[in-house]
Amino acid sequence: MIKNCMLLLAFIFVSQSITAQKNISVEDIYKGEFRTEGLQSLASLNNGTEYLVLNYNSDRTQTIDKYSYLTGEKTATLVNSADINLPISNYILSSDEKQMMIISESNQIFRRSTYDKVHILDLETNRLTSLSDEFVRSPSFSPDGEKVAYVFENDIYYKDLTTEALIQVTTDGVTNKLINGVTDWVYEEEFAFVKAYEWSPNSEQIAFISFDESDVPEFSMDIYGKDLYQYPEVFKYPKAGEKNAIVALHQFTLATGTRQEVSLGRNEEFYIARINYSPNGKLAAQLLNRHQDVLNFFYVEPDGMSKIAFTETDMAYVDVTDDLTFLSDGSFLWTSEKDNWRHIYLYDADGKEKRQITKGNWDVTSYYGYDDKSKRVYFQSTEDGSINRSIYSISLKGKKKKKLSSQTGTNSASFSKNFTYYINTFSSATTPPVYTLNNAKDGTSVREIKNNNNLQLKLNDYIVAQKEFSTININGNDLNMWTMKPQDFDPNKTYPLFMTQYSGPGSQSVANSWYGANDFWYSMLANQGYIVVCIDGRGTGFKGADFKKVTQKELGKYEVEDQIAAAKKLGAMNYIDASRVGIWGWSYGGFMSSNCLLKGNDTFSMAIAVAPVTNWRFYDSIYTERYMTTPQENASGYDENSPINHVDKLKGKYLLVHGSADDNVHVQNTMRMVEALVQANKQFEWAIYPDKNHGIYGGNTRIHLYNKMTNFIKENL
Missing domain, CATH: 2.140.10.30 (Dipeptidylpeptidase IV, N-terminal domain)
Structure with missing residues (x-):
């Protein structure tokens, strides 16, 4: 049944070119018209047969509901926001499942950090108490469930839930x-x-x-x-x-x-x-x-x-990861790139390597855990090709590997506590996320939990350009690439080429997964007459550590060479107008698009850079020094590949965008770039979004930004 459903969805997607009525608009995309449905805050219970989901209900209440893995039926409602007179934005369950933290409000600090208003709910007595009168940071239960620690004003506290004593x-x-x-x-x-x-x-x-x-x-x-x-x-x-x-x-x-x-x-x-x-x-x-x-x-x-x-x-x-699991005897599982690919290793309790568990010219991309009962390790990998993700299990001895996922695309898993079941999230470039319950032993599908069929039906009203996956041989490497073409593409005509990329170390932009918001934007541009291409060059991930780390001490050298060479090669195709080649990117991608326009001024006629690093001396120590060492040790590596030092080469059209409250890539990067361009007497366009961080969003901000970029592309490419 599920297989037939997938075939139907694929047919619907392919047949859109026949039935679609209108092109996508920026407003459609960034008002969430194509947003997918998912599972909210899912957490497996200790029994391994049930899980919790935070549901947002039509009556504006929130409930934390218990479901059966096997049937999908709701078995109980643990908490209703109406009953406790508090909104529920998140929750944390104690390890013994007797207490629950209710997070009612959160205020963002930086990318991952928040100030939280927290209450403790005793699930046996339904007694609700406030953890603190203040907004706190990073609260967590002790393993015995009797205490909660947190940070307030840079100091650690813990509260004894039995005596209610607060200890600083x-x-x-x-x-x-x-x-x-x-x-x-x-x-x-x-x-x-x-x-x-x-x-x-x-x-x-x-x-x-x-x-x-x-x-x-x-x-x-x-x-x-x-x-x-x-x-x-x-x-x-x-x-x-x-x-x-x-x-x-x-x-x-x-x-x-x-x-x-x-x-x-x-x-x-x-x-x-x-x-x-x-x-x-x-x-x-x-x-x-x-x-x-x-x-x-x-x-x-x-x-x-x-x-x-x-x-x-x-x-x-x-690379530092969270791929560390201790076994009951103190031995542990660990991932490493020591053989050029990220694989799982077993170490004894003293830290001596016992064996390599996974092997091959592919990467372990997620490590899910170890089941002590079956003695099996569960993981996600690129064994089906670097643009795909599949789920596997393997014995602790590195034998009897089993492929658990069945479809080609992007599969990710959330396992039950006892590794009886897992919820698989599958998507591809033609299938929006589908959530299924699977048996962890052999991967067989038990039932479908949720799909996005309604989105597929909605897309029948729109022209959606398909991604065509391929590789392109550049500088001796077969680089992953996708292409979007206009619905009425005619190989006897010529089209402008618009390239998108991120290109940062270990990243991946060419992936066989469902469309994000920007993908719908690329589809919109394709159907307005552009060939849109994305290429992952040297330095990106999932093709081995040597491929990823070739950019060491020279960020922006090989990556730029690959994008320029790819643009030249594509520009030589009969249906691409080599005089109209543009490129854009955000953050590292903005650093790249700036460099490509400047160093490849005979190839690129326009570029957009959003929140770019323009000089690696302006960026943070941990990230920059990981790839470049320090400026004191590697001055030429910093200076030769920073766009700010190449402004005199500008020939094409350039749009520079930044948020003034970007705590990550500081607006200093753009301000110094602007001054360098002015002093080089180069004309360009730029925009600053007040009080917007690295993501540049909020209210109509994204709509304004993407309309600005769309207009710039239409006027200059």
């Missing part, structure tokens, strides 16, 4: 000076975590990282708002080569109320990229040197003694 763990936190228990800006952005503390398995200790930001330079952004005077938002931001926060690892013992700094024996700058407890109570800490090419995996005993369990090195850099 640290007292030295000061804004823009010292942080305890949550990460600073650069760790949050580049190491992708915020909660920098962990409960020990026995709930008797809290390990945490402190960040001494005293010597980190400050960055200031003016916030214009609606008041008479603007005001500055000031925060610590270490740019490449500048001073980082000094980090330290601590353990706090609840019984004695004592805090102890862990001696890590380091005499050089380092990062603490992850901390995790093993089941036996040992704390594992992953430390990187500043160059990020040496990772030391430390074990820390409850008494604070530490030692290095193993060390991983790389000629370029070691």
Whole structure:
């Protein structure tokens, strides 16, 4: 039945060219006309047969409902926002499932961090209590479910839910000076975590990282708002080569109320990229040197003694991931690119490698976990081609691998706690997300949970350009590419070429997955007479570490060479007008589009750069130095590939866009680029969106921005 449904959907998509009535508009896209339906905040319960979903109901209430994996039937409503007189924006369940954190309000700080208003609901008595009168950060239950820790004003606290006693763990936190228990800006952005503390398995200790930001330079952004005077938002931001926060690892013992700094024996700058407890109570800490090419995996005993369990090195850099699972005997699973591809390895409890579990010229792209009962490891990989994702399981001995997913495209899995079932999310370039329940043993589909058939039917009213996947041989490499053509494409005519890319290290833009908002924009442009192409050049991901890391110390060199060479090769095709080739990108993609227009001024006639890095000296330490080392060590690498140093080469049409409150890629990048262009006497267009961050959104902002870019393309390409 499901297979037949997929065939029907594919037929509907292909036949759209016959039945479609109108082209897509920017307003359609960015008002959410083509938004897909999904599953909200799904969490498996301990029994492995039921899961929770946060539902937003038509009567404007929110409910946390329990469902049967097997039947999909709702078995109970645990919480109704109307009953507790609180909105529910998120929830966190204690490990014993007796307590639940209700997050009623959240205020965004940076990309991943929020201030949260939190209440605790006792699910056995239905008693609701406030965790704090204040908005707090990163709350978490202790493993025994009897306490909740959180961070407030840079200090760690925990509340005993039995006695309601509130204990302050640290007292030295000061804004823009010292942080305890949550990460600073650069760790949050580049190491992708915020909660920098962990409960020990026995709930008797809290390990945490402190960040001494005293010597980190400050960055200031003016916030214009609606008041008479603007005001500055000031925060610590270490740019490449500048001073980082000094980090330290601590353990706090609840019984004695004592805090102890862990001696890590380091005499050089380092990062603490992850901390995790093993089941036996040992704390594992992953430390990187500043160059990020040496990772030391430390074990820390409850008494604070530490030692290095193993060390991983790389000629370029070691990627930090969350792919670490401790087994009951203290051994652990870990992923590494040491053989040029990311694979799963088993280490013993002392940190000695026992075996490589997965092997092949493909990457493990997600590690889902380990089932102790079946002794099997579950993962997602690129075995069906680098633009696809499939689900597999394999024995702990690296044998008897099973493919669990059945369709070619992008499959991702959410497993039940006991690995009986998993919910598979499948999409492709022709199929919007379909959610199915599958048996984890062999991948067989049990039932369909949700689909997006209504979206497919809606798309019958629109002209939707299809992605044609292929490869293009550039500079000795077969690069992944997709192409969109007008519905009435005629190979005997000539068309302008519009290229889109991101191109950042390890990224992927060419993927066999459902359309995002920008894909619908590209479809709109294609059906207005443009050939739209996306190419993943050298430096992007999922073609091996050597392919990804070739750009080391020279960001923007090989990536730009590939886009320019691809534009020339495509421009030589009979149906492409080589005098009308444009390129655009956002963030790293904006850095790239700027460089392509300048360095490839005989190839590209126009470019749009949104929120671009224009000089790597302006960007943060962790990201930039991972790929470039420091400016002091690699001045030529920084300067030769930064667009700001090539403004004299500008010939084509250039649109430069930035948000004034971009805490990530600072508007400084655009302001300095503007000044360089002015002094080079080059004409260009630019736009600043007041108080908008790196995403440049809110209200009609996206509609305004994409209409501006659409008009620029029509006028100049």
